[in-house]
Amino acid sequence: MGKQTKYIVVSGGVISGIGKGIIASSTGLLLKTLGLTVTSIKIDPYLNIDAGTLSPLDHGEVFVLDDGGEVDLDLGNYERYLSVTLSRDNNITTGKIYREVIDKERRGDYLGKTVQVVPHITNAIQDWVERVGSVPTSESGRTPDVCIVELGGTVGDIESAPFIEAMRQFQFRVGHDNFCLIHVSLVPVVGAVGEQKTKPTQASVRDLRGLGLSPDILACRSAHPFEEGIREKLSMFCQVSPKQVFSVHDCESLYHVPILLQQQGIIDVLTDRLKLNALEIPQEIVHEGEILWSQWREFARRRARDLDQTTIAIVGKYTYLADSYISVVKALEHAALNVNRKIKINWVEASDLEEMTMHKDPLKYHEAWQHLCAANGILVPGGFGERGVEGKVLAAKWAREHKLPYLGICLGLQVAVMEFARHVCGMTNAHSAEFRENCEMPAVVFMPEIDRTTMGGTMRLGSRPTKFQDTEFARSCKAKKLYGNADEVHERHRHRYEVNPEIVKELESKGMHFVGRDAETGERMEILELEGHPYFVAAQYHPEYLTRPLSPSPLFLGLLLASSGQLEDYLNGADLSAEAETKLKM
Known part of the structure; x- marks a missing residue:
């Protein structure tokens, strides 16, 4: 026995x-x-x-x-x-x-x-x-x-x-x-x-x-x-x-x-x-x-200290219940404390960012934009349903145009692609087939192997390998460096829609690089990074699911480093823990 x-x-x-x-x-x-x-x-x-x-x-x-x-x-x-x-x-x-x-x-x-x-x-x-x-x-x-x-x-x-x-x-x-x-x-x-x-x-x-x-x-x-x-x-x-x-x-x-x-x-x-x-x-x-x-x-002690504050705006559609994004919040906390910062979250309801109409509350509209503009970085998490999608597109546009650190997760990657296709590549009607089934220019499409007839357990779920591409940009991109220059990473997925592979070449020609693709076919876009931006990264998977207090998710770590002005030093090999110890003893 x-x-x-x-x-x-x-x-x-x-x-x-x-x-x-x-x-x-x-x-x-x-x-x-x-x-x-x-x-x-x-x-x-x-x-x-x-x-x-x-x-x-x-x-x-x-x-x-x-x-x-x-x-x-x-x-x-x-x-x-x-x-x-x-x-x-x-x-x-x-x-x-x-x-x-x-x-x-x-x-x-x-x-x-x-x-x-x-x-x-x-x-x-x-x-x-x-x-x-x-x-x-x-x-x-x-x-x-x-x-x-x-x-x-x-x-x-x-x-x-x-x-x-x-x-x-x-x-x-x-x-x-x-x-x-x-x-x-x-x-x-x-x-x-x-x-x-x-x-x-x-x-x-x-x-x-x-x-x-x-x-x-x-x-x-x-x-x-x-x-x-x-x-x-x-x-x-x-x-x-x-x-x-x-x-x-x-x-x-x-x-x-x-x-x-x-x-x-x-x-x-x-x-x-x-x-x-x-x-x-x-x-x-x-x-x-x-x-x-x-x-x-030591980790808990650091949480209690009066550290410098970094503000991240989470642009979501379930912001009235923080538990809807609990893994995202934990991933931000873990990353912040590992780079000697205290995190402040500005919750922004995505639909409040959308164009003013006679039915929209002007106070909510202005507060939402104030919270977004006051943030050091922007995070757009996953979600389902059309409500708030255009607000997320606007958040991605703001981050791209104002060189503000941006991390998109799942739908956050898809809206970044939609925004870039519309405003940089001239595809003004670009949308997602999830919300516009017969749109003229689908930037995001339904995955062919997914069952449309059943709701439960039919998405692309669980741990899947993502392979960094062997291109000049991808070999030295920030995402790859944050993952310790790994050639392949395993992360957890939960989605039914993906970037339309037919428009990838056009997007990449204008500076949006898909540095990570699925290891099985190489045709599914997993990680994007924007050329010439301090930190504009998005992932089709959910990196927050693998965060640990003592081992934060690399992409969240990158967002916090970029938002607190430490990313370049970190990528160049600076020892941030030495600075952390000095401040903790003060």
């Missing part, structure tokens, strides 16, 4: 959106600093098969994995914090579980039995968790020591009931020493005197215990650290030791949450509860964990 993986289940109470994902990711990071191999699973109780068809305004960003899985944004947190590569199986939904059970029933696998939620659905959940929790990680090739399972939703939700019951059974399947439950709850501040209230957490734990699960750790979200007596009160009424109650109050940044938990002793509690000392970990791996923790604390 192989090694038994230990499981940490993270549940939530009182309200949703309380921060279970960050607490789960932070716990996993702390375990990694001990040298343990960690993986994670996110359970989403909705009936969708995956997150691919969900609106970003309803559920936040759709995160894409190497294997093309379209999943919940929390898996992005796991990959960033744990530096692991997850698969679509690491995201469980009710839809996936029911589909698996119904497929078995149709094949006759249940031998005529009545198929029920208990035991068939709950067994399928347990089998899935155990199967994924024991898959060796692609980074180390080792079977995970610990698997973090985040249970989406709130305890008491109808949708969550089968998963709660599955976890109740699962604790006995894997054994007491291999199962730990962290319950994340809210300690609100109520009244004029601002008193912290424990009743919501007490009620939430009571509900959880009534369903057969008892928390081993309480992680209590609050605006401020615990007042005197709150920890003891929670301990008494929730039947946990005071040392198992953690205050996860608002702090300088999310990068400080692991430090907050570590300072309160969560590693000791987990080590004792899961008998982690019994695990045999090679000394060199323990040392790697110590280095990781030192680097993380």
Whole structure:
């Protein structure tokens, strides 16, 4: 029998959106600093098969994995914090579980039995968790020591009931020493005197215990650290030791949450509860964990310092919910802190930049242009649907004409091509077939192999190789240098439309170079760079999906370097970390 993986289940109470994902990711990071191999699973109780068809305004960003899985944004947190590569199986939904059970029933696998939620659905959940929790990680090739399972939703939700019951059974399947439950709850501040209230957490734990699960750790979200007596009160009424109650109050940044938990002793509690000392970990791996923790604390410390500020305008169409672009925001933060800058984001709703009409709010129009003009750099992220497209075209035009650093992602590349075709190449009617199906001059066309009949999972998805071209411009372009002069890079994609290959020669003759193309055919445009511009780069793929706090995405790094006036020095080999250390010590 192989090694038994230990499981940490993270549940939530009182309200949703309380921060279970960050607490789960932070716990996993702390375990990694001990040298343990960690993986994670996110359970989403909705009936969708995956997150691919969900609106970003309803559920936040759709995160894409190497294997093309379209999943919940929390898996992005796991990959960033744990530096692991997850698969679509690491995201469980009710839809996936029911589909698996119904497929078995149709094949006759249940031998005529009545198929029920208990035991068939709950067994399928347990089998899935155990199967994924024991898959060796692609980074180390080792079977995970610990698997973090985040249970989406709130305890008491109808949708969550089968998963709660599955976890109740699962604790006995894997054994007491291999199962730990962290319950994340809210300690609100109520009244004029601002008193912290424990009743919501007490009620939430009571509900959880009534369903057969008892928390081993309480992680209590609050605006401020615990007042005197709150920890003891929670301990008494929730039947946990005071040392198992953690205050996860608002702090300088999310990068400080692991430090907050570590300072309160969560590693000791987990080590004792899961008998982690019994695990045999090679000394060199323990040392790697110590280095990781030192680097993380330094990174968080830099985030808290008063650094010079760089302003980036994000021109999007889901700007009312920042979670719609959470990976983009994280990629900017990671790049900024690695070049010793603090990032300020100007959110610009793309449609507000468009031409004034009698129906448009003049205040929003002028504010949008003010935010764009005040920025040090412009970023146009991906998106679907026609709303705001002309505003994105105007942002690309402004960046090109005013030599302002520009990074376009997916649709951001396509609008840059449309703008250049219209205003530089004289193709005044250039548009995208996504928004003008029968336009006279399609600068962007539908990819021939894509299925038009189904919405979910039919795009060009997942990790694909991009090859830098062997041309005079491409060999010395900024994008190639930022990637360490690599000949080929692997990045994640999510799109149905591409640059029309028939107009590429004309675009390149006027100075828009497609320095990176797909490695398979060489006919799909992946990276463009503008000649004679300080930094005008766009990618058909989504570089934000592979950003890491200690290893930022190269194209985002380029945007921040260009926007803060450091790009040329960096490309010429200057050591920016020396400047960072000097400023941090001041």
